[in-house]
Amino acid sequence: MKIAFASGKGGTGKTTVAVNIANILQQTGVDVQLLDCDVEEPNAHLFLLPRIDWSVPATVRRPEVAEEHCTGCGVCAEFCEYNAITVLKTTVLVFPELCHGCGVCAEFCPERIITESDRAIGVIEGGAAGGIGFVQGRLNVGEVLAPPLINQVKEKAPAAAVTLVDCPPGTSCPVIEAVRGMDLVVLVSEPTPFGFYDLTLMATTLKTLDIPSGVVVNRCDIGNDELYRFCRREGLPILAEIPHDRRIAECYSRGVLITEALPEYRELFADLWKRVIDSLPSPPDREGREGTGTSP
Amino acid sequence: MKIAVTAQKPGWTEPLDNRFGRAAWFVIVDGETKKWTAAENLQNRQAAQGAGIQAAAAIIDRQAQVLLSGNVGPKAFRVLQAGGVRMYRTDTAKQRTVADAVAAWERGELEEITAATTEGHSI
Amino acid sequence: MTKEITILSGKGGAGKTTVAGALATLARNAVLIDADVDAPDLHLLLQPRIRRSETFYGSKKARIIAADCTHCGLCVDACRFDAITPGEPPEISFFFCEGCGMCYRICPAEAIEFAEARTGEWYVSDTDYGPMVHARLDPAQGNSGKLVSLVREEGRKIAAANQAEYILTDGPPGIGCPVIASLAGTDFVLVVTEPTPAGEHDLRRLAELLGLFKIPAGLCLNKWDLNPEMAARMEAAGRELGMEAVGGIRFDLTTVTAQLEGRTVMDYPASPAATDIGDLWKNVEKLLKKNDSAGR
Numbered sequence: 001m002k003i004a005f006a007s008g009k010g011g012t013g014k015t016t017v018a019v020n021i022a023n024i025l026q027q028t029g030v031d032v033q034l035l036d037c038d039v040e041e042p043n044a045h046l047f048l049l050p051r052i053d054w055s056v057p058a059t060v061r062r063p064e065v066a067e068e069h070c071t072g073c074g075v076c077a078e079f080c081e082y083n084a085i086t087v088l089k090t091t092v093l094v095f096p097e098l099c100h101g102c103g104v105c106a107e108f109c110p111e112r113i114i115t116e117s118d119r120a121i122g123v124i125e126g127g128a129a130g131g132i133g134f135v136q137g138r139l140n141v142g143e144v145l146a147p148p149l150i151n152q153v154k155e156k157a158p159a160a161a162v163t164l165v166d167c168p169p170g171t172s173c174p175v176i177e178a179v180r181g182m183d184l185v186v187l188v189s190e191p192t193p194f195g196f197y198d199l200t201l202m203a204t205t206l207k208t209l210d211i212p213s214g215v216v217v218n219r220c221d222i223g224n225d226e227l228y229r230f231c232r233r234e235g236l237p238i239l240a241e242i243p244h245d246r247r248i249a250e251c252y253s254r255g256v257l258i259t260e261a262l263p264e265y266r267e268l269f270a271d272l273w274k275r276v277i278d279s280l281p282s283p284p285d286r287e288g289r290e291g292t293g294t295s296p
Numbered sequence: 297m298k299i300a301v302t303a304q305k306p307g308w309t310e311p312l313d314n315r316f317g318r319a320a321w322f323v324i325v326d327g328e329t330k331k332w333t334a335a336e337n338l339q340n341r342q343a344a345q346g347a348g349i350q351a352a353a354a355i356i357d358r359q360a361q362v363l364l365s366g367n368v369g370p371k372a373f374r375v376l377q378a379g380g381v382r383m384y385r386t387d388t389a390k391q392r393t394v395a396d397a398v399a400a401w402e403r404g405e406l407e408e409i410t411a412a413t414t415e416g417h418s419i
Numbered sequence: 420m421t422k423e424i425t426i427l428s429g430k431g432g433a434g435k436t437t438v439a440g441a442l443a444t445l446a447r448n449a450v451l452i453d454a455d456v457d458a459p460d461l462h463l464l465l466q467p468r469i470r471r472s473e474t475f476y477g478s479k480k481a482r483i484i485a486a487d488c489t490h491c492g493l494c495v496d497a498c499r500f501d502a503i504t505p506g507e508p509p510e511i512s513f514f515f516c517e518g519c520g521m522c523y524r525i526c527p528a529e530a531i532e533f534a535e536a537r538t539g540e541w542y543v544s545d546t547d548y549g550p551m552v553h554a555r556l557d558p559a560q561g562n563s564g565k566l567v568s569l570v571r572e573e574g575r576k577i578a579a580a581n582q583a584e585y586i587l588t589d590g591p592p593g594i595g596c597p598v599i600a601s602l603a604g605t606d607f608v609l610v611v612t613e614p615t616p617a618g619e620h621d622l623r624r625l626a627e628l629l630g631l632f633k634i635p636a637g638l639c640l641n642k643w644d645l646n647p648e649m650a651a652r653m654e655a656a657g658r659e660l661g662m663e664a665v666g667g668i669r670f671d672l673t674t675v676t677a678q679l680e681g682r683t684v685m686d687y688p689a690s691p692a693a694t695d696i697g698d699l700w701k702n703v704e705k706l707l708k709k710n711d712s713a714g715r
Contacts, residue, residue: 008457009431010430012432040598040624041592041593041624043616043617046616079520081479081519081520083346083350084346086349088356088379091378093349093374093378095346095349098371100517102499102500102519102520107497107524107525108524139594141624141628144595144596145596146593146595146596147561168593169431169432169458169593170431170455170457170458170563170591170592171558171559172456172457172561172562173562173596174595175457176514176561192679193460194463197458197460197463201458207558208558209514223679249645252615252617253615253616255615304579318572318604
């Protein structure tokens with residue numbers, strides 16, 4: 001089972017919810033792992049303090065041109081949609097930082113003199129925090145290609161009964177890559193205008209991608225009820241409500257787990273998980289939906 | 297010899313544009329006759345990526361051998377250098393217009409750019 | 420000469436937009452830009468009146484012409500982004516298509532169209548505090564970096580026409596593609612973050628990025644009084660990384676009240692947050708003047 005935690009707006013508590021769910025599951029003996037796919041700013045490790053057992057470079061492909069055989073035809077530069085290759089007479093300049101690794105230049109070079117090599121854009125690290133399997137990606141500073149790194153984090157992760165994915169903020173390519181293939185996305189939001197507005201963007205995105213979702217209302221007692229009305233209208237289940245509690249903020253600022261420091265919240269997270277399971281589209285329903293080809 | 301100058305508008309007495317890749321216009325001046333032509337850089341200004349690279353290629357296409365501009369990023373620098381274009385840095389505090397820049401270059405007052413003057417933006 | 424100030428944070432939800440909205444009321448003769456095009460929130464505070472809206476064509480997208488397709492499956496194998504699902508005919512996902520053109524060029528039946536596609540919208544608006552340029556990506560769309568470049572370019576045009584003193588940009592979270600797009604050519608970065616382990620961790624990565632681009636930056640700790648020790652430590656770390664401390668904002672729920680009313684916190688002049696942001700702006704202006712006279 002694969003569950004992601006996303007929000008649209010940053011700082012609404014995605015990571016907090018994800019790491020505490022992981023902790024609750026491990027306490028009940030579930031084979032669980034957490035993948036930190038916020039590769040620009042990975043933070044889950046600050047709470048889980050995992051032991052890192054392995055680390056591999058994340059790479060994208062880049063072209064290498066055997067210039068001595070180049071006729072200067074310029075096809076590679078003309079076909080590259082990312083401006084990553086320029087041809088001046090028979091000098092070929094490659095700009096790896098712009099290359100998306102699509103392979104078009106190598107495929108269509110009439111002289112077949114373009115090969116591809118690997119270029120590191122970050123690292124993928126894995127290990128465990130107690131009974132929680134852990135994998136995270138870290139994008140090198142100055143790199144822009146977060147989506148391929150996120151893709152590789154998910155590919156390199158071992159199989160587990162439950163995989164939890166901590167997503168980056170926002171609603172564009174990195175998040176879309178992170179939620180790809182998920183059974184359900186937990187949207188962590190707060191009932192403020194910013195939280196609400198960004199939730200509507202993310203909910204629409206998930207609807208477009210045909211991925212089911214549910215909502216965790218964090219700091220549920222500040223703000224107004226617009227978010228609740230939206231969830232009712234859209235048929236989004238409320239998975240949990242977390243009160244505005246200064247002690248929770250303190251846990252966060254000390255980097256400790258709520259479910260360790262404040263045992264009275266364990267039940268809240270256990271219930272949250274139960275609702276996640278209940279909200280999963282049941283297998284026959286899924287098949288039926290795909291069979292008729294209608295979207296929910 | 298053709299000289300390319302980055303400018304905010306097309307014209308001999310128009311103000312310089314400090315940017316290279318995202319400059320509004322390139323004014324191409326014939327060094328001897330001072331006749332000029334201009335090319336708008338609209339396509340590149342809105343390019344997400346590689347504006348400098350495309351701008352550099354455009355300058356080389358127009359057979360400019362000299363570029364007068366404020367800042368040249370590392371990607372554009374690589375292309376211009378490979379294309380044999382010599383780059384000189386204008387200073388908008390001292391030269392205001394295309395004419396000012398060309399005159400200052402002729403007097404040898406402009407510093408030659410021998411390394412990228414701004415960090416590139418990979419996007 | 421117009422001064423461009425960009426507000427960033429690394430970690431999301433740290434108060435960028437609250438500060439950007441407040442500074443919009445303080446900066447005289449400014450052009451305002453919301454560069455968080457994934458999850459834009461500044462309009463919720465500044466209530467822009469849209470004067471002009473334009474379609475954003477963010478990427479080329481490939482589409483199969485079913486009638487011409489011979490079901491050979493070449494495109495499925497050639498796509499490096501797993502965007503094509505096998506079938507008769509295969510299906511190209513609009514969301515996962517990277518716009519590289521591989522399938523379009525490789526298709527022997529010329530059964531694939533490849534054209535610029537709408538992926539969002541951008542707006543030029545009026546606010547009570549000056550013109551504003553903002554945008555919105557369509558649900559599940561990518562290439563936000565390109566849209567960020569576009570809104571900034573439009574903002575500059577308006578600033579040049581108005582001889583504006585400032586361009587004030589509310590930036591995206593993270594350190595990746597849209598953030599890098601929001602940095603090019605900016606004069607000063609105001610980093611707004613919070614004293615938490617995640618805030619501290621992300622500050623270092625952001626500082627590294629700003630170092631790469633050699634852009635002067637100032638640091639403002641939001642909610643610093645929640646953890647004064649950590650705040651002091653982060654200010655010291657910031658100084659080492661080349662960021663001058665330019666202010667601190669006390670924890671103040673007035674920011675939520677203001678948000679609920681759709682106003683900036685400066686409309687509550689007696690509030691601690693408004694007082695602190697007033698001081699922050701004075702310091703930023705002073706620092707900009709100093710940088711200016713130092714000859715940059």
